[in-house]
Amino acid sequence: MQPEQFNILLRFFKALADDSRLKIVGILANQECSVEELAVLLQLKEPTVSHHLAKLKELNLVTMRPEGNSHLYQLDSEALQSISKEIFTPEKIASLIEDVDTEAWESKVLKNYFEGESLKEIPASRKKRLVILKWLVNQFEVGINYPEPLLNDILKRYHPDCATLRRELIGYKLMQRENGVYWRTT
Numbered sequence: 001m002q003p004e005q006f007n008i009l010l011r012f013f014k015a016l017a018d019d020s021r022l023k024i025v026g027i028l029a030n031q032e033c034s035v036e037e038l039a040v041l042l043q044l045k046e047p048t049v050s051h052h053l054a055k056l057k058e059l060n061l062v063t064m065r066p067e068g069n070s071h072l073y074q075l076d077s078e079a080l081q082s083i084s085k086e087i088f089t090p091e092k093i094a095s096l097i098e099d100v101d102t103e104a105w106e107s108k109v110l111k112n113y114f115e116g117e118s119l120k121e122i123p124a125s126r127k128k129r130l131v132i133l134k135w136l137v138n139q140f141e142v143g144i145n146y147p148e149p150l151l152n153d154i155l156k157r158y159h160p161d162c163a164t165l166r167r168e169l170i171g172y173k174l175m176q177r178e179n180g181v182y183w184r185t186t
Helices: 003-016 019-030 035-042 046-058 077-087 090-097 104-113 126-137 148-156 162-171
Strands: 062-067 070-075 175-178 181-184
Touching (some): 003 019, 003 046, 003 077, 019 046, 019 062, 035 046, 035 070, 046 062, 104 126, 148 181, 162 175, 162 181
Antiparallel strands (some): 062 070, 175 181
Protein backbone atom coordinates (compact mmCIF):
# COMPACT_ATOMS: atom_id res chain seq x y z
CA MET A 1 0.00 0.00 0.00
CA GLN A 2 1.35 3.40 -0.94
CA PRO A 3 2.05 5.86 1.89
CA GLU A 4 -0.68 8.22 0.65
CA GLN A 5 -3.29 5.45 0.70
CA PHE A 6 -2.06 4.28 4.10
CA ASN A 7 -2.54 7.80 5.48
CA ILE A 8 -6.05 8.01 4.00
CA LEU A 9 -6.90 4.69 5.61
CA LEU A 10 -5.45 5.81 8.94
CA ARG A 11 -7.37 9.10 8.84
CA PHE A 12 -10.53 7.22 7.86
CA PHE A 13 -10.30 4.89 10.85
CA LYS A 14 -9.38 7.74 13.20
CA ALA A 15 -12.34 9.78 11.98
CA LEU A 16 -14.76 6.91 12.47
CA ALA A 17 -13.26 5.79 15.78
CA ASP A 18 -15.50 8.29 17.55
CA ASP A 19 -19.04 7.20 18.40
CA SER A 20 -20.51 10.68 17.76
CA ARG A 21 -18.96 10.78 14.28
CA LEU A 22 -20.25 7.29 13.53
CA LYS A 23 -23.72 8.37 14.59
CA ILE A 24 -23.44 11.49 12.41
CA VAL A 25 -22.49 9.33 9.43
CA GLY A 26 -25.45 7.07 10.17
CA ILE A 27 -27.88 9.97 10.40
CA LEU A 28 -26.51 11.63 7.27
CA ALA A 29 -26.78 8.37 5.35
CA ASN A 30 -30.55 8.65 5.75
CA GLN A 31 -31.18 12.40 5.52
CA GLU A 32 -29.72 15.85 5.14
CA CYS A 33 -29.30 17.71 8.42
CA SER A 34 -28.13 21.05 9.68
CA VAL A 35 -25.66 21.42 12.54
CA GLU A 36 -28.57 22.44 14.76
CA GLU A 37 -30.58 19.33 13.89
CA LEU A 38 -27.60 17.04 14.47
CA ALA A 39 -26.90 18.73 17.80
CA VAL A 40 -30.45 18.07 18.97
CA LEU A 41 -30.50 14.49 17.68
CA LEU A 42 -27.17 13.64 19.33
CA GLN A 43 -27.65 15.83 22.42
CA LEU A 44 -24.39 17.64 21.71
CA LYS A 45 -23.47 21.31 21.50
CA GLU A 46 -23.43 22.83 18.00
CA PRO A 47 -19.66 23.66 18.08
CA THR A 48 -18.97 20.01 18.93
CA VAL A 49 -21.07 18.85 15.98
CA SER A 50 -19.30 21.36 13.72
CA HIS A 51 -15.94 19.97 14.86
CA HIS A 52 -17.05 16.40 14.04
CA LEU A 53 -18.40 17.48 10.65
CA ALA A 54 -15.08 19.18 9.85
CA LYS A 55 -13.24 15.89 10.52
CA LEU A 56 -15.66 14.04 8.24
CA LYS A 57 -15.34 16.73 5.54
CA GLU A 58 -11.54 16.33 5.57
CA LEU A 59 -12.11 12.81 4.26
CA ASN A 60 -14.80 13.99 1.84
CA LEU A 61 -17.31 11.73 3.59
CA VAL A 62 -19.88 14.49 3.94
CA THR A 63 -20.98 17.22 1.59
CA MET A 64 -22.43 20.57 2.54
CA ARG A 65 -24.80 22.80 0.68
CA PRO A 66 -26.01 26.22 1.80
CA GLU A 67 -29.69 26.75 2.36
CA GLY A 68 -30.62 30.23 3.53
CA ASN A 69 -28.67 31.05 6.68
CA SER A 70 -27.76 27.45 7.43
CA HIS A 71 -25.83 24.63 5.84
CA LEU A 72 -27.18 21.17 5.19
CA TYR A 73 -24.91 18.16 5.42
CA GLN A 74 -25.28 14.77 3.77
CA LEU A 75 -23.19 11.62 3.52
CA ASP A 76 -21.28 11.46 0.24
CA SER A 77 -21.97 7.83 -0.59
CA GLU A 78 -19.88 8.02 -3.76
CA ALA A 79 -16.81 9.07 -1.74
CA LEU A 80 -17.47 6.22 0.69
CA GLN A 81 -17.73 3.73 -2.19
CA SER A 82 -14.59 5.15 -3.75
CA ILE A 83 -12.60 4.65 -0.55
CA SER A 84 -14.03 1.17 -0.30
CA LYS A 85 -13.05 0.28 -3.89
CA GLU A 86 -9.58 1.83 -3.73
CA ILE A 87 -8.45 0.90 -0.25
CA PHE A 88 -10.68 -1.77 1.26
CA THR A 89 -9.69 -4.58 -1.06
CA PRO A 90 -8.25 -7.75 0.47
CA GLU A 91 -4.98 -7.12 -1.39
CA LYS A 92 -4.63 -3.56 -0.07
CA ILE A 93 -5.49 -4.54 3.49
CA ALA A 94 -3.03 -7.44 3.30
CA SER A 95 -0.31 -5.05 2.12
CA LEU A 96 -0.51 -3.23 5.47
CA ILE A 97 1.87 -5.83 6.86
CA GLU A 98 4.65 -5.40 4.30
CA ASP A 99 7.13 -4.38 7.01
CA VAL A 100 5.96 -6.98 9.56
CA ASP A 101 7.91 -10.20 10.05
CA THR A 102 5.09 -12.65 9.37
CA GLU A 103 7.24 -15.61 10.37
CA ALA A 104 8.17 -14.24 13.81
CA TRP A 105 5.44 -16.20 15.60
CA GLU A 106 6.38 -19.46 13.87
CA SER A 107 10.03 -18.88 14.75
CA LYS A 108 9.05 -18.37 18.38
CA VAL A 109 7.02 -21.61 18.39
CA LEU A 110 9.96 -23.55 16.93
CA LYS A 111 12.33 -21.99 19.45
CA ASN A 112 10.02 -22.85 22.36
CA TYR A 113 9.37 -26.45 21.33
CA PHE A 114 12.79 -27.48 20.08
CA GLU A 115 15.93 -27.99 22.10
CA GLY A 116 18.60 -28.30 19.46
CA GLU A 117 17.09 -30.79 16.98
CA SER A 118 14.92 -32.51 19.60
CA LEU A 119 11.26 -31.75 19.89
CA LYS A 120 10.59 -31.31 23.62
CA GLU A 121 6.89 -32.12 23.29
CA ILE A 122 4.16 -32.23 20.68
CA PRO A 123 2.11 -29.06 21.17
CA ALA A 124 -1.49 -29.45 22.32
CA SER A 125 -2.52 -26.32 20.40
CA ARG A 126 -3.49 -27.24 16.84
CA LYS A 127 -1.98 -24.04 15.45
CA LYS A 128 1.37 -24.60 17.18
CA ARG A 129 1.32 -28.28 16.22
CA LEU A 130 0.89 -27.30 12.57
CA VAL A 131 4.00 -25.08 12.78
CA ILE A 132 5.98 -28.04 14.13
CA LEU A 133 4.58 -30.40 11.49
CA LYS A 134 5.40 -27.99 8.66
CA TRP A 135 8.96 -27.84 9.94
CA LEU A 136 9.11 -31.63 10.21
CA VAL A 137 7.75 -32.25 6.72
CA ASN A 138 10.57 -30.10 5.36
CA GLN A 139 12.98 -32.75 6.65
CA PHE A 140 11.68 -35.01 3.89
CA GLU A 141 12.39 -34.60 0.19
CA VAL A 142 9.64 -34.07 -2.35
CA GLY A 143 9.31 -36.96 -4.80
CA ILE A 144 10.93 -39.54 -2.51
CA ASN A 145 8.97 -42.52 -1.15
CA TYR A 146 9.66 -43.40 2.46
CA PRO A 147 8.84 -46.91 3.71
CA GLU A 148 7.29 -46.74 7.19
CA PRO A 149 10.38 -48.06 9.03
CA LEU A 150 12.57 -45.38 7.39
CA LEU A 151 9.98 -42.68 8.10
CA ASN A 152 9.88 -43.79 11.75
CA ASP A 153 13.68 -43.65 12.01
CA ILE A 154 13.74 -40.10 10.65
CA LEU A 155 10.91 -38.94 12.94
CA LYS A 156 12.58 -40.55 16.00
CA ARG A 157 15.55 -38.21 15.45
CA TYR A 158 13.23 -35.43 16.55
CA HIS A 159 10.78 -37.07 18.97
CA PRO A 160 10.27 -40.64 20.29
CA ASP A 161 6.50 -40.67 19.53
CA CYS A 162 6.89 -41.24 15.80
CA ALA A 163 3.42 -42.84 15.51
CA THR A 164 1.67 -39.63 16.60
CA LEU A 165 3.85 -37.50 14.34
CA ARG A 166 3.19 -39.84 11.42
CA ARG A 167 -0.59 -39.71 12.00
CA GLU A 168 -0.50 -35.92 12.33
CA LEU A 169 1.50 -35.48 9.12
CA ILE A 170 -1.14 -37.54 7.32
CA GLY A 171 -4.02 -35.84 9.16
CA TYR A 172 -2.81 -32.37 8.18
CA LYS A 173 -2.32 -33.64 4.60
CA LEU A 174 1.38 -32.76 4.66
CA MET A 175 2.19 -36.37 3.70
CA GLN A 176 0.28 -39.21 2.06
CA ARG A 177 0.57 -42.95 2.48
CA GLU A 178 -0.30 -46.05 0.58
CA ASN A 179 0.64 -49.64 1.45
CA GLY A 180 3.08 -48.57 4.18
CA VAL A 181 4.88 -46.08 1.93
CA TYR A 182 4.82 -42.34 2.71
CA TRP A 183 5.61 -39.30 0.58
CA ARG A 184 5.52 -35.56 0.96
CA THR A 185 2.59 -33.78 -0.69
CA THR A 186 4.07 -30.29 -0.84
